[in-house]
Amino acid sequence: MGDIGWGCSCVSNPNSGAKQVPGGPKKKNLLIDSDSPALAWWDAEANDKFLLNTVTVLAHRICDWACPQCGHHFKAKVRDMAERPTCPPCKDERLAAWRAEYERLKTxxxxxIPELLMAxxxxxNPWTEVVAGSSLRKFKCQNGHHPRVRPYSYYTSGCPSCRGAVTLAADKPMLSDALPEIAGQWHPTLNGKWTPAKVGPDSKRLVWWLASCCGHECQEEVHQRNKRPRYLCPSCNTILDSLARSDPGMAAEWSPAxxxxxxxVRPTGATDFMPAWNCSVNPEHQWEASLASRYAGSDCPECRQAGKSKVELDYFEAARKTFGSAKSGPKLRHKAFALRKHWTADIVVESNDATVAIEYDGAYWHAPEAKKLVDEAKSRDLLAAGYVVVRLREDNLPCLGIDDANYLELQVYSVAPRPEETLAEVMQWLATVSRSGMKTTTEGL
Structure with a gap:
């Protein structure tokens, strides 16, 4: 019934990260796997060894605990300790100290109190009014707020308006941080003083939007922008998280037919037609392929024949000789990849505990602007995942403009390839690059 009402979820709902695997086992929230501070209070000697590996953070089981400050041993529920670990003797001591301080402030x-007198x-008369036990009084904080609170409350907690603003900013991120793509459609002139940095994603404020795809202007409440089907522009039925915005390189080959x-359409969405594509390298090449197939890495079948070119194989053999071992064409997967779920690297080698992805960019295949966008996005994804990236750019290919300590571009020439000399230069660069900023990864190999 959901498909009838809203269409397939892969088309209308882009929040795929929140989906669960159907039929998958429900993972228990074990105490040992959590980051709860109660783990530092766990009494390993008094509790059974098997218990820590099986008890969850919501368990009502009574276990033994030891205060890391005073060393007192006591029993308490796991649920209570996971929420807020508390030692009974330390709690009584703090309560006694608070009562003594409160009695002092009553006189x-x-x-x-300088901070109270200034506000x-x-x-x-502040010389006759006491801090604790007084009724509501007026204060003026440094930010211009005029709260009417008890002096003791202002002394211990400060201005309630300032405190609420900090809490609101911490608990509720603004539209600019939570949904940057939607924030990018904010009309620059028709919304007055309101900006994406001042409005939350759940706001019901009616504001103006400017579609980047066609320039249409429309009004819509902020919270409606993130609801199905998440239109970018309702006039031309364009959507957010579209292929054109998410992967401009692939979108450049989308056929006008x-x-x-x-x-x-979305990069991983389903369509009721088989999409047609125009090769950006040779416009005469046209073929049909699903979005899922393109997203998985397929390209023009006429340009990209099976296997590798001779020059790429020569560089692969040179990498094996230079680094001792190398992998040709492995698929790399990493949760840090932002554009695609996996990439295929030309050559991958290991050097000084670092994983190095070497890409050979031929002048014919990588010259179009669409391919340049893909090369840049791929390099940034690999760098974000912790790979050291080396690109061998052929002939007159322009620089990608990536500034990163773990990134290197070298110019090579198709008419005079020097695989062994080039790989030796790469190895020398790897030996001199700073190890302090170099990340390592083996995930996805």
Whole structure:
């Protein structure tokens, strides 16, 4: 029934990260796997060894604990300790200290507390009014707020308006941080003083939007922008998280003959037609392939024949001789990849505990602007995942403009390839690059 009402979820719901695997086992929230501070209180000698590996953070089981400050041993529920670990003797000691301090403040006038005296804005005499036990009084904080609270509350907690603003900013991120793509459609002139940095993603404020795909202007409440089907522009039925925005390199090869534009489909969405593609390298090449197939890495079948070119194989053999071992064409997967779920690297080698991805960019295949966008996005994904990236750019290919300590571009020439000399230069660079900023990864190999 859900498909009838809203269409397939892979088309209408981009929040795929929140989906669970159907039929998958529900993972228990074990105490040992959590980051709860109660783990530091766990009494390993008094509790059974098997218990720590099986008890969950919501368990009502009573276990033994030891205070890391005073060393007191006591029993308490796991649920209570996981939420807020507390030692009974330390709690009683703090309570006694608070009571003594409160009794002292009941006889201390406002004038003896500098921060209270500076913020005092009441008609009552601060030399006769005491800190604790007084009724509501007026204060003025440094930010211009005028709260009317008890002096003891202002002394211990400060201005309630300032405190609430900090809490609101911490608990509720603004639209600019939570949904940057939607924030990018904010109309720059028609919303007055309101900006994406001042409005939350759940706001019901009616504001103006400017579609980047066509320039149409429309009004819509903020919270409606992230609801199905998440239109970018309702006039032309373009959507957020579209192929055109998510993967411009692939979108550049989207054929105009398709019944939908690249702004109306998502990179991993399903379509009721087989998409047609125009090769950006040779416009005469046209073929059909699903979005899932393109997203998995397939390219023009006429340009990209099976296997590797002779020059790439020569560089692969040179990498094996230089580094001792190398992998040709492995698929790399990593959770840090932002554009695609996996990439295929030309050559992967290991050097000084670092995983190095070497890409050979031929002038014919990588010259179009669409391929340049893909090369740049691929390099940034690999760098984010912790790989050291080396690109061998052929002939007159322009620089990708990536500034990173773990990134190197070298110019090579198709008419005079020097695989062994080039790989030796790469190895020399790897030996001199700073190890402090070099990340290592083996995930996905």
């Amino acid at each position: 201390t006038p406002i004038s003896e 005092w804005d009441d008609d009552a 398709n019944p939908a534009t690249a702004w109306q």
